[in-house]
Amino acid sequence: MTKYLQKSRNLVIFNLWIVNNPSEKGIMWMELLSSLIPYLIGVNVITFLFMGMDKQRAKKQQYRIPERTFWLLAIVGGSLGLWAGMKTFHHKTKHMSFRIGSPILILLHVIIVCYVVFSLS
Structure with a gap:
């Protein structure tokens, strides 16, 4: 059996075990x-x-969304949306x-999510 199939099989077994044997940690997870x-x-x-709306407002020289709003959204978990908006709309x-x-926050969020998920499993 290849390593990929072995890992896939182990993941399926783990998920089935969590569903069929809900422990306290499994339920929390x-x-x-x-x-x-x-x-x-x-x-x-x-x-x-918001990135798209701000880009349209910038083109029309209208009232803009403050940068601190973007940073607040990125810090609370929207860093990937910020980065995707930058690339899609060529904004900021x-x-x-x-x-x-933005990439630093994405990396930080990935580390935090991985830590939380693996500390509960």
Whole structure:
């Protein structure tokens, strides 16, 4: 059996074990994921949409969304949406703080999520 198939098989067995033998940690893990994933999707979609709205406002020379709003959304979990908005709308790409800060926050969020998930499993 290849390493890939072995890892896939082990993951399936682990997930089935968690579902069929819910321990206290297993239940906490499932509850965490069931609330964390929708939260992260939501905050990233909102951040992405705000980037698009701000780009349109910039083109029309209208009132803009403050940069601190983008940073707040990125810090609370929307860093991937910020980065995707920068790339999609070509917005805030000249700001060094956004070009460097967004990938750093993405990395930080990945580390935090991995730590939380693996500390509960």
